[in-house]
Amino acid sequence: MIRLDKYISDAAAYSRREVRLLVKKGAVSVNGITAKSADMKIDEAKDSVCVNGEKLRYRKYIYLMLNKPQGYLSATEDDHDPVVVDLVPDELKHFNVFPVGRLDKDTEGLLLLTNDGHFDHELMSPRKNLYKRYYAELDLPANEEDITLFASGMQFREFTAKPARLEIDPADPCKVYVEIAEGKYHQVKRMWEKAGKKVLFLKRVAIGDLELDASLPCGKVRELTAEELAVFGW
Ligand code: URA
Numbered sequence: 001m002i003r004l005d006k007y008i009s010d011a012a013a014y015s016r017r018e019v020r021l022l023v024k025k026g027a028v029s030v031n032g033i034t035a036k037s038a039d040m041k042i043d044e045a046k047d048s049v050c051v052n053g054e055k056l057r058y059r060k061y062i063y064l065m066l067n068k069p070q071g072y073l074s075a076t077e078d079d080h081d082p083v084v085v086d087l088v089p090d091e092l093k094h095f096n097v098f099p100v101g102r103l104d105k106d107t108e109g110l111l112l113l114t115n116d117g118h119f120d121h122e123l124m125s126p127r128k129n130l131y132k133r134y135y136a137e138l139d140l141p142a143n144e145e146d147i148t149l150f151a152s153g154m155q156f157r158e159f160t161a162k163p164a165r166l167e168i169d170p171a172d173p174c175k176v177y178v179e180i181a182e183g184k185y186h187q188v189k190r191m192w193e194k195a196g197k198k199v200l201f202l203k204r205v206a207i208g209d210l211e212l213d214a215s216l217p218c219g220k221v222r223e224l225t226a227e228e229l230a231v232f233g234w
Helices: 004-011 016-025 090-095 117-124 144-151 187-194 226-230
Strands: 028-030 049-051 063-068 098-100 108-114 132-138 165-168 175-180 199-207 221-223
Touching: 004 016, 004 028, 004 049, 016 028, 098 117, 108 117, 132 187, 144 165, 175 187, 187 199
Parallel strands: 108 199
Antiparallel strands: 028 049, 063 108, 063 221, 098 108, 132 175, 132 199, 165 175
């Protein structure tokens, strides 16, 4: 059970003060009866709350898929650059989401945003062994030796990578797909650097079995479906 003002401010973009004013105006109903007080207790699972006749959908946590454009930092705020949470639509801003992991400023593609710390923790846990799939364009063609090198578990200053999978586009070997189990700083770019090639374009296309929705335009956000969340056991 939670207070009506908390319920409404969690479910919609109203402050607690605004909720109290709405209740005063008689604009809030609970199970069809006009609410008299913002303090009344609500059962999140059972009660139906309407504001101005519109039924609210209560949720505490939200899980968003963003098709990240280049030029945005994977952060909640920054003094100089735009950040990914700027791309969250106004009606979802009050959830105060943050990015799950990071993509570089110049990397595009699949980034999850949530306000659920447990979800973030679970996905970032090395124990989860979640592979991330990237599409990359290189300055030089990739070859069989690169496949062996990536699979060997490359050695870096601060870590040894788990075996990475590499697929080369037979029609254009400068186009590749790389799957890595970690998400260390600049990892894909550093792997290619070790292989003597430069990444010119990088886009994340999947996290585990969750693929970037091909119909989601760059810069747009949508909520994950129940099926998509189930991919992570959520
Ligand atoms: N590897 C990189 O080099 N950059 C990213 O943004 C993600 C993985």
